[in-house]
Amino acid sequence: MTKIVYDAGAFIPDFHLSHMAMELYAKLAKKDWRKVRLQLGDRGDPDFYIEVWEEADGSRVNTNAIPRHDPALVEVVETLRDGASGLASYLKVTEIPDGSIYRIEKIALGAERVVIPEDLEWINPRGNPGAWE
DSSP states (O other): OEEEEEEESSSSOOOOOOHHHHHHHHHHOOOOOOEEEEEEETTTTTTHHHHHEEEEEEEEEEEEGGGGOOHHHHHHHHHGGGBBBOOOOOOOEEOOOOTOOOOEEETTTTEEEEEGGGOOOOOOGGSSSSTTO
């Protein structure tokens, strides 16, 4: 079976990992990432910032680009459990048969499900004689 990470209860559309999960993923996947603070606004308030992750070249890390079947990502979610979930996320691991293709489908706001072809109900109008007469 192949393990896939999905967000079972997000309230925002993007896939988010916690800072703890980002640190562990970077270590397991051997990524040269670093956490940086971005000052918000022009108020000069040192406590008015967000923390983001950057690649070695200074570009932002896009967690949506991490393959959901990445063994390091699966290990992070299985190890940290609820601690892996980032902003408004509820990350879970599911299994699909080895060799299956899959897609991540949004079902509500940011909540997702993992879909394989066998999960879909197909309609063949030619296979149902008289259906269109």
